[in-house]
Amino acid sequence: MFATAARWAAKKGKPKMAPIELTTPPEQTQSITRAIFDVVREHGPLTISDVWDHVKDVGLRGLTSKRQMKIMMRWMRERQKLRLICDHDGPHKQFLYTTWFTNPKNAPPRPKPERNPRGDHHLPHPKP
Secondary structure, three states: OHHHHHHHHHOOOOOOOOOOOOOOOHHHHHHHHHHHHHHHHHHOOEOHHHHHHHHHHHOOOOOOOHHHHHHHHHHHHHOOOEEEEEEEEOOEEEEEEEEOOOOHHHOOOOOOOOOOOOOOOOOOOOOO
């Protein structure tokens, strides 16, 4: 019992993440966040890749990379403009971004990836 208490006391807590400070000008930040918010609101719960594809189609000048978009989306999550939900599909997880006021149960269903009938991740190799 003493060993359990010692192990519990020795655990370090989760490190606190510092708030994100954006380096872009406020006008540019506002236009980028508005475009990202509109894409997520219009097209429902989206993955990072889906958001990036839609934002590329919009053609924002201030957004230079997917990495910058991910930082902006994390900043938006801190300010409760977007939220991250987890969609469980059996053993598979999918993380989706949605607006804070959207009910994920009312969202349109996501297309399921094609799977092997046996449920394997890989297709069987042909025999030589």
